[in-house]
Amino acid sequence: xxxxxxxxxxxxxxxxxxxxxxxxxxxxxxxxxxxxxxxxxxxxxxxxxxxxxxxxxxxxxxxxxxxxxxxxxxxxxxxxxxxxxxxxxxxxxxxxxxxxxxxxxxxxxxxxxxxxxxxxxxxxxxxxxxxxxxxxxxxxxxxxxxxxxxxxxxxxxxxxxxxxxxxxxxxxxxxxxxxxxxxxxxxxxxxxxxxxxxxxxxxxxxxxxxxxxxxxxxxxxxxxxxxxxxxxxxxxxxxxxxxxxxxxxxxxxxxxxxxxxxxxxxxxxxxxxxxxxxxxxxxxxxxxxxxxxxxxxxxxxxxxxxxxxxxxxxxxxxxxxxxxxxxxxx
Numbered sequence: 589x590x591x592x593x594x595x596x597x598x599x600x601x602x603x604x605x606x607x608x609x610x611x612x613x614x615x616x617x618x619x620x621x622x623x624x625x626x627x628x629x630x631x632x633x634x635x636x637x638x639x640x641x642x643x644x645x646x647x648x649x650x651x652x653x654x655x656x657x658x659x660x661x662x663x664x665x666x667x668x669x670x671x672x673x674x675x676x677x678x679x680x681x682x683x684x685x686x687x688x689x690x691x692x693x694x695x696x697x698x699x700x701x702x703x704x705x706x707x708x709x710x711x712x713x714x715x716x717x718x719x720x721x722x723x724x725x726x727x728x729x730x731x732x733x734x735x736x737x738x739x740x741x742x743x744x745x746x747x748x749x750x751x752x753x754x755x756x757x758x759x760x761x762x763x764x765x766x767x768x769x770x771x772x773x774x775x776x777x778x779x780x781x782x783x784x785x786x787x788x789x790x791x792x793x794x795x796x797x798x799x800x801x802x803x804x805x806x807x808x809x810x811x812x813x814x815x816x817x818x819x820x821x822x823x824x825x826x827x828x829x830x831x832x833x834x835x836x837x838x839x840x841x842x843x844x845x846x847x848x849x850x851x852x853x854x855x856x857x858x859x860x861x862x863x864x865x866x867x868x869x870x871x872x873x874x875x876x877x878x879x880x881x882x883x884x885x886x887x888x889x890x891x892x893x894x895x896x897x898x899x900x901x902x903x904x905x906x907x908x909x910x911x912x913x914x915x916x917x918x
Contacts, residue, residue: 653755655777664775666758672786672858673832675739679708679758681775682732689728690762690770703762703770704728708735711757712743719743719754725763740834742856745788745917755780786858788918791888793836793855793864796896796908797848798827800868800881804903805845808881809870823870826878830865831855840871860913862888868903888913 650668658664662682669676690703706728712720720743724735735758760773800823809823825841836855841847855862867883882903891897891911898906 650779650781653778653780655775658775658777664777666777666779668781670783672784673741675783677710677737677739677756679710679735679737680732681706681734681760683728683774685731687774690772692764692768692770694764694766694768696766701764701766701768703764703768703772705763705765706733706774707761707763709759709761710735710737712739713755713757714747714752717746719746727765740856741786741788741858742854744783744785745790745856747785748918749785749787751782751784753780754783785918787916789857789860789862790914790917791855791857791862792912792914793829793831793853793891794896794910794912795829795839795849795851797846797850798825798868798907799905800825800845801903801905802845805881808903809879823879823881824872826869826871828867828869829853830867832857832862833865856917857888860888864888864891864911866907866909 650666652659655664659666664682665680667678667680669678691700692703693699694701704727705725707723707725709723710721711718720737720739722737724737726733726735755778757778759776762770762772762774764770802822805823822843822845824843825839825845825847827839827847828835829837832855836853837851839847839849839851841849863885864887865883865885868881870879870881872878882901884899884901884904886899886909888911891909892913893910894912895910896908897910898908900906
């Protein structure tokens with residue numbers, strides 16, 4: 589009995605130490621697990637995305653439906669970057685050092701020519717809708733080539749908000765400099781992923797005219813060692829309008845301080861807000877870069893109305909613009 593009294597505190601202390609050890613270990617395991625836990629979007633497709641046909645890039649899983657051998661050989665790699673606003677797709681192709689380009693016959697010029705331009709076609713669809721189709725061409729002068737595609741809110745406007753399975757088909761073909769097809773391409777693949785489509789909104793931007801401040805613009809362009817134009821001090825205006833960092837249209841005016849060229853453009857966005865940036869440059873040619881004059885940014889709310897609003901800012905006496913927010917379209 590005396591022995592139990594003496595040893596009981598030691599035994600209890602031992603149990604407490606063991607309990608704390610495993611509690612801390614479990615807590616650390618949960619913390620470590622949280623670092624590698626995929627997003628809810630990735631978990632959604634994880635149910636069917638297993639085994640060697642399943643790849644993970646940027647916490648985004650996709651299933652290889654066809655063209656698996658191109659991935660296994662390292663000839664093709666695909667990166668998907670998803671955000672609420674867009675999907676950015678990058679296809680990187682490694683070409684064989686000993687590749688022999690096909691020779692095609694150009695019936696227009698009645699001659700044979702080498703097909704050393706690589707064309708890539710991307711088609712994006714659901715089981716019911718074609719969302720996006722586009723092509724890119726690259727002159728091959730390096731061992732590796734990369735094709736990038738941007739799938740924007742306007743491509744998802746036909747889909748209701750929520751998760752959707754999306755199939756992406758990527759095909760390549762060697763063509764000549766005169767677009768003669770060879771029927772031969774280094775890689776082809778088809779992959780499937782999921783994307784959480786957000787509510788898509790539509791707005792219409794209207795532009796009527798702009799007038800630069802002559803003195804401020806002239807001083808801006810002629811404050812260096814060389815005059816902007818020895819014959820005419822007026823700029824060749826290039827006005828670029830971008831929405832959420834993507835150019836939507838531009839206007840040009842030769843040797844003048846004014847642009848009068850009405851324009852309207854539809855834009856799509858994933859929430860009720862969005863931003864237009866308007867930048868003015870003096871357009872140059874050949875090896876000369878364009879000279880920056882000024883720019884400013886407006887929100888959709890700043891521009892909302894039913895008729896033109898007049899604004900002014902640095903180097904711009906007036907610009908007449910407005911925007912109509914037409915609301916949600918999906």
